[in-house]
Amino acid sequence: MxxxxxxxxxxxxxxxxxxxxxxxxxxxxxxxxxxxxxxxxxxxxxxxxxxxxxxxxxxxxxxxxxxCPRYQWTAANVENFVFGRERKPEEEFGIHRRMVIAQTTEDRISKVSQDGGVVTALLLFALKNGFIDGAIVAGTDKEKPFYPAPMLATTAEELIEAAGTRYSCSPNILALTDMLKQKKTKVAFVGTPCQIHAIRRMELAGLKRHTRPLKLLIGLMCSECFTYKGLMENHIHGKLGLNLGDIKKINIKGKMLVTTGSGVTEIPLREIKQYARKSCSVCDDFSSELADVSVGGLGLDGWTFTIIRTEKGEELFSSAEKAGVLRTKTIDDTTYAFKLLKKLSRRKRKAIAGS
Ligand SMILES: Cc1cc2nc3c(=O)[nH]c(=O)nc-3n(C[C@H](O)[C@H](O)[C@H](O)COP(=O)(O)OP(=O)(O)OC[C@H]3O[C@@H](n4cnc5c(N)ncnc54)[C@H](O)[C@@H]3O)c2cc1C
CATH class of the missing domain: 3.30.70.20 (Alpha-Beta Plaits)
Structure with a gap:
C-alpha cells in the first residue's frame, strides 16, 4: 500500500x-x-x-x-481552508449561507428520527439520486440499547435504522476504514463538532486517500456527550430503575426526556451533567461550524434547525427541497430556537475563553 x-x-x-x-x-x-x-x-x-x-x-x-482535532487546534486556518475567510465576530455560530427549520415529508423517517429527520431525509435523497454511494452514521450496538456503533450505511434500510440520537460518543471516523476497504468514492459523513474538526484537519493535512471520497459533512449541534456507563447504566438504569431495553427514545428539550412504552421520564439536566465527558469541557463549537450543513433540535418539536454553510451543502439541500423530500420554514432572529442557538454558541466560547 x-x-x-x-x-x-x-x-x-x-x-x-x-x-x-x-x-x-x-x-x-x-x-x-x-x-x-x-x-x-x-x-x-x-x-x-x-x-x-x-x-x-x-x-x-x-x-x-x-x-488530531485536539492537538494544537486553531479554527482560523481551518475556516480559511473551508470558507476562504475567517468568521466575523458577529457570525456567532459560524459562517453560513442560509438557515431554515425543516422536516421530512416521509412518515417512515419521522417515526424514527430525532427531530425533523433532516439528516436521514438528506442522506436517503443523496443515496437514491447517486450523489453518494454510502454514508457514515452511528448505528446501535445489538447487545447494548442506545450504545452507538459507527457504521458505513449503503442502503435506505440501514440509514433508517441508524436515525435518532445516541447521546454517547460514537467514533464514526473509524468507519472510514470500511469506506476505504469497500472502495466507496462518494460518501457523506455525519458527526459531532469534534469529528467534523477532525475531518477538516485531515483535509488540511492533505490526507487525500481518507478524505477524497467524502462529499458532504453533516455536523450535529452538540452541548456535550455523556459516558454510556454514567448516563445509561448508572443513572437511567441504576438510579431510575428503567430497563434500557424498554426505551424507545431519548431526547433533550430543556431536560432529558426518556420515552418508554409506559410514558416519559423527565431528568433535569443538572442531574446528568456529572456524566458529561471531560473532553467536552474544552470544546468551543456548539453548532458544528465547519460542516457543510449543521443540524440541531434547539427545543423544536418535530423540526430540525438547519444551517447551510457551504455551496455543496446548499446544492444538496436545495435539490432535496425542490424534490419535495423536505418541507421548510424560514426563521428569524426573534424565534426561541434562534436565541437558543446564539446562547449555546456563546456559552461554549466563553467557557473556553475563561478556562
Ligand atoms: C451527542 C449528541 C449531542 C447533541 N446535543 C445537541 C444539543 O445540545 N442541542 C441540539 O439542538 N442538538 C443536539 N444534538 C443533535 C440532535 O440530537 C439531532 O441529531 C439533530 O437535531 C438532527 O435531527 P434529525 O431528526 O434531523 O436527525 P436524524 O434523521 O434522526 O439523524 C440523526 C443522525 O445522527 C447520527 N447519530 C446518532 N447518534 C450519534 C452520535 N452519538 N454520534 C454521531 N452521530 C450520531 C445517526 O446515525 C443519524 O444519521 C446532539 C446530537 C448528539 C449525537
Whole structure:
C-alpha cells in the first residue's frame, strides 16, 4: 500500500507519545474520535476503552498529530481552508449561507428520527439520486440499547435504522476504514463538532486517500456527550430503575426526556451533567461550524434547525427541497430556537475563553 502526503509533513515529525499521549490524552482532551488510529500509516494504534494507544512501536511520522482535532487546534486556518475567510465576530455560530427549520415529508423517517429527520431525509435523497454511494452514521450496538456503533450505511434500510440520537460518543471516523476497504468514492459523513474538526484537519493535512471520497459533512449541534456507563447504566438504569431495553427514545428539550412504552421520564439536566465527558469541557463549537450543513433540535418539536454553510451543502439541500423530500420554514432572529442557538454558541466560547 502506498501513501502520499503533502510536502512539509516530514518537517512535523513527532511521536504519538510526545504529541497526543502527553498533550491530548493525559490532559483529558481526547474525544475518542479514532482519527489517529485511522490515519496511522503503520497501523500502530488501536482505540481500546475509548482511548487510543500504541499496539506497536511508533514510527514517529507525526501524521496522527497533524490530524488530531485536539492537538494544537486553531479554527482560523481551518475556516480559511473551508470558507476562504475567517468568521466575523458577529457570525456567532459560524459562517453560513442560509438557515431554515425543516422536516421530512416521509412518515417512515419521522417515526424514527430525532427531530425533523433532516439528516436521514438528506442522506436517503443523496443515496437514491447517486450523489453518494454510502454514508457514515452511528448505528446501535445489538447487545447494548442506545450504545452507538459507527457504521458505513449503503442502503435506505440501514440509514433508517441508524436515525435518532445516541447521546454517547460514537467514533464514526473509524468507519472510514470500511469506506476505504469497500472502495466507496462518494460518501457523506455525519458527526459531532469534534469529528467534523477532525475531518477538516485531515483535509488540511492533505490526507487525500481518507478524505477524497467524502462529499458532504453533516455536523450535529452538540452541548456535550455523556459516558454510556454514567448516563445509561448508572443513572437511567441504576438510579431510575428503567430497563434500557424498554426505551424507545431519548431526547433533550430543556431536560432529558426518556420515552418508554409506559410514558416519559423527565431528568433535569443538572442531574446528568456529572456524566458529561471531560473532553467536552474544552470544546468551543456548539453548532458544528465547519460542516457543510449543521443540524440541531434547539427545543423544536418535530423540526430540525438547519444551517447551510457551504455551496455543496446548499446544492444538496436545495435539490432535496425542490424534490419535495423536505418541507421548510424560514426563521428569524426573534424565534426561541434562534436565541437558543446564539446562547449555546456563546456559552461554549466563553467557557473556553475563561478556562
Ligand atoms: C451527542 C449528541 C449531542 C447533541 N446535543 C445537541 C444539543 O445540545 N442541542 C441540539 O439542538 N442538538 C443536539 N444534538 C443533535 C440532535 O440530537 C439531532 O441529531 C439533530 O437535531 C438532527 O435531527 P434529525 O431528526 O434531523 O436527525 P436524524 O434523521 O434522526 O439523524 C440523526 C443522525 O445522527 C447520527 N447519530 C446518532 N447518534 C450519534 C452520535 N452519538 N454520534 C454521531 N452521530 C450520531 C445517526 O446515525 C443519524 O444519521 C446532539 C446530537 C448528539 C449525537
Amino acid at each position: 502506498t501513501y502520499t502526503y503533502v510536502i512539509g509533513m516530514s518537517s512535523n515529525k513527532i511521536s504519538f507519545e510526545a504529541s497526543l499521549t502527553s498533550e491530548v490524552i493525559e490532559a483529558g482532551k481526547c474525544v475518542s474520535c479514532g482519527t489517529c488510529v485511522v490515519v496511522c500509516p503503520f497501523d500502530c494504534l488501536e482505540l481500546t476503552k475509548e482511548k487510543p494507544g500504541l499496539i506497536k512501536e511508533c514510527k514517529i511520522c507525526g501524521i496522527c498529530a497533524q490530524a
